[in-house]
Amino acid sequence: MGTILSVNDINVFYGAIHAITDISFNVDEGEIVTLIGANGAGKSTTLNTISGLLRSRTGDIKFMGNSIAKTSPNKIVESGLVMVPEGRRIFLGLTVEENLEMGAYTRPKTEIKESMEQVYELFPRLKERQSQIGGTLSGGEQQMLAMGRALMAKPKLIMLDEPSMGLAPLLVDLIFEIIADLHKAGSTILLVEQNAQAALSIADRAYVLETGKIIKTGKGSELINDPDIKKAYLGA
Amino acid sequence: MTFSLLIAQLINGMQTGSVYALVALGYSMVYGIIKLLNFAHGDIIMVGAYMTYYAIASFALPPVLAIILAITVSTLLGVTVEKVAYTPLRSAPRLSLLITAIGVSFLLENGAQLLFGADQKSMDPLITGSVMLGQINVSYVAIVTILVSVVIMILLSFVVNKTKAGKAMRAVSEDMGAAQLMGISLNRTISMTFAIGSALAGIGSVLYLCAYTQASPTMGSMLGIKAFVAAVLGGIGSIPGAMIGGFTIGILEALVAAIGFSMWKDAAVFLVLIIVLLFKPTGFLGKKIQEKV
Ligand SMILES: Nc1ncnc2c1ncn2[C@@H]1O[C@H](COP(=O)(O)OP(=O)(O)OP(=O)(O)O)[C@@H](O)[C@H]1O
Ligand SMILES: [Mg+2]
Numbered sequence: 001m002g003t004i005l006s007v008n009d010i011n012v013f014y015g016a017i018h019a020i021t022d023i024s025f026n027v028d029e030g031e032i033v034t035l036i037g038a039n040g041a042g043k044s045t046t047l048n049t050i051s052g053l054l055r056s057r058t059g060d061i062k063f064m065g066n067s068i069a070k071t072s073p074n075k076i077v078e079s080g081l082v083m084v085p086e087g088r089r090i091f092l093g094l095t096v097e098e099n100l101e102m103g104a105y106t107r108p109k110t111e112i113k114e115s116m117e118q119v120y121e122l123f124p125r126l127k128e129r130q131s132q133i134g135g136t137l138s139g140g141e142q143q144m145l146a147m148g149r150a151l152m153a154k155p156k157l158i159m160l161d162e163p164s165m166g167l168a169p170l171l172v173d174l175i176f177e178i179i180a181d182l183h184k185a186g187s188t189i190l191l192v193e194q195n196a197q198a199a200l201s202i203a204d205r206a207y208v209l210e211t212g213k214i215i216k217t218g219k220g221s222e223l224i225n226d227p228d229i230k231k232a233y234l235g236a
Numbered sequence: 237m238t239f240s241l242l243i244a245q246l247i248n249g250m251q252t253g254s255v256y257a258l259v260a261l262g263y264s265m266v267y268g269i270i271k272l273l274n275f276a277h278g279d280i281i282m283v284g285a286y287m288t289y290y291a292i293a294s295f296a297l298p299p300v301l302a303i304i305l306a307i308t309v310s311t312l313l314g315v316t317v318e319k320v321a322y323t324p325l326r327s328a329p330r331l332s333l334l335i336t337a338i339g340v341s342f343l344l345e346n347g348a349q350l351l352f353g354a355d356q357k358s359m360d361p362l363i364t365g366s367v368m369l370g371q372i373n374v375s376y377v378a379i380v381t382i383l384v385s386v387v388i389m390i391l392l393s394f395v396v397n398k399t400k401a402g403k404a405m406r407a408v409s410e411d412m413g414a415a416q417l418m419g420i421s422l423n424r425t426i427s428m429t430f431a432i433g434s435a436l437a438g439i440g441s442v443l444y445l446c447a448y449t450q451a452s453p454t455m456g457s458m459l460g461i462k463a464f465v466a467a468v469l470g471g472i473g474s475i476p477g478a479m480i481g482g483f484t485i486g487i488l489e490a491l492v493a494a495i496g497f498s499m500w501k502d503a504a505v506f507l508v509l510i511i512v513l514l515f516k517p518t519g520f521l522g523k524k525i526q527e528k529v
C-alpha cells in the first residue's frame with residue numbers, strides 16, 4: 001500500500017527554541033504508526049506542524065501526494081487529515097451534539113446524521129449525554145467526545161495525541177481497543193503516546209523521539225523487546 | 237414623580253437602551269472571537285448615521301433605501317477594517333491590536349471631519365407622532381426602536397445558537413486552534429462576526445438618528461463608550477449579556493434624568509463601569525477568563 005503521509009526534513013522553532021530537528025518519517029495507508037518519547041521530546045510539536053497549526057522552516061510535508069506544508073489548517077482537515085489534539089480540547093460551552101457537528105464541519109449536511117449514529121454506537125455514553133454541555137463531562141467522556149468528534153470528519157488519516165492521558169486503566173484499555181478496531185476497519189492512524197507499552201503493542205511501526213530528533217525506528221513488535229527502549233520507556 | 241412619568245422614563249430608557257444593546261453586541265461578539273476591544277466600533281455608527289443623513293437629506297432617497305444603504309456601508313466598513321487593520325495582527329500581542337483599534341477610530345473620526353465637515357448635520361425626524369397608552373404618551377419612534385431591536389436580538393440568538401455558522405463562531409471564540417482542527421476557516425468566521433456586529437451598528441445608527449436627528453464626526457465616541465460599558469456590565473463576550481447590559485444602561489440614564497440629575501447621566505454610566513470593574517469584572521453573564529492548561 002502507498003504512502004499516505006510523508007514528513008521530510010522538518011525543523012520547527014518556538015522563537016529561539018529549536019523544538020524539532022531534521023525529522024523525517026512516513027505513514028503508509030492502513031498502518032498504525034506511533035511516535036513515542038519522553039515529555040518535551042517534540043511529539044505534539046510534530047503533530048501540530050502536520051496539522052498546520054505550526055509551520056516548519058524547512059523541508060516538506062506531503063499528504064496523499066500533495067504538499068500541505070503551507071496549507072491552512074482548515075484546508076488540511078478538508079483533505080482528510082484530522083487530529084485529536086493533546087488535552088482533548090473539546091468545546092466546553094457547546095453540547096455533545098454540537099461538538100460532534102463541529103467535527104463534521106467539512107462534511108455535507110445530509111451525511112452528518114449517519115456518522116453521528118456511528119459515533120454514538122462506538123461511544124454509547126455520548127448518546128446518553130447528547131444535550132449535555134461539554135464542560136460538564138468527565139475526563140474520560142471528554143476524551144471519547146474528542147475522538148468521536150474527529151471521526152465525524154471521516155478522516156483518511158487520524159492523528160491522536162495522547163488519547164489515554166489522565167484516564168483510569170479500564171478506560172485506557174477501552175480507548176486502545178477502539179483504536180485497534182478503527183485500524184481493523186481500515187483507518188490509518190498516527191498515534192502519539194506516553195504509554196509506550198500499549199502504543200508499541202498495537203502499532204505496526206514506531207519512531208522514537210528524543211529532544212526533537214528521531215533516534216530509532218522499527219516495527220512495534222521489535223521495539224517492544226529492544227533493551228534500550230525497555231530501559232528508557234517501558235520502565236523495565 | 238408620578239407613576240406614569242416613571243413608566244414614560246422607563247420607555248425612554250428602553251429606547252436608548254435598545255441602541256446601546258445593538259452596539260454592545262458588536263463589541264461583545266468581536267471581543268468574544270478575537271479578544272479585541274474594538275474601539276473603532278462606535279465610529280461605524282457615525283458613518284452609518286452620515287449615510288442615512290446624506291441619502292435622505294441630499295439625495296432624497298426613500299427611507300427604506302437609506303436604511304439599507306446605511307447598513308450595507310456599515311457592514312462593508314466593519315469587514316474592511318478587520319481585513320486591513322486587524323487580520324495582519326492576528327498573532328501579534330493583544331496590545332498592538334488594541335492600539336491599532338484606537339488608531340482606526342481616530343482615522344474614521346478625522347476622515348469624517350474632512351469628508352463631511354466638522355459641523356453637526358440635522359435632519360427632519362424619520363418617524364413622527366405618538367400614541368396614548370393609557371395615561372402615557374409613547375412616541376412611535378420609541379415603539380419602533382424597541383420592537384426592531386428585540387426582533388433583531390431574537391434573530392441573532394437564533395443565528396448564533398442554531399446555525400452551523402453560529403456554532404462555528406462559538407467554537408472559534410472558545411478555542412481558535414481546536415476550531416481550525418474541525419476544518420473551520422478562521423478568516424471566514426471572524427469576517428462574519430465583524431459583518432454581523434457592524435450590521436447591528438448600522439441598524440443602531442439608523443435608530444439613533446431616528447431619536448436624535450443629528451450626525452457629527454464624534455457622535456460615535458460617546459455612544460460607543462456607553463455601549464462598551466453596557467457590554468462590560470453584561471459580561472464582555474456574552475451575547476445575552478450585551479442585550480441586558482444595553483437595556484440596563486439605557487434605563488439607568490433615563491432614571492437618573494427623571495430624578496432631576498440629567499447633567500449627571502454620563503457620570504452615572506462611568507460610575508457603573510468603575511463599580512463593575514472593581515467588584516465584578518466579569519459582569520452579569522461573563523465567563524471567567526481562563527488560561528488554557
Ligand atoms: N508554545 C511553546 N513555546 C515555547 N516552547 C514550547 C512551546 N510548546 C512546546 N515547547 C517546547 O518544545 C519542546 C517540545 O514540546 P512538545 O509539546 O512537542 O513535547 P511532547 O513530546 O509533546 O511532550 P509531552 O509528552 O509532555 O506532551 C519542549 O521542550 C517544550 O518545552
Ligand atoms: Mg505532547
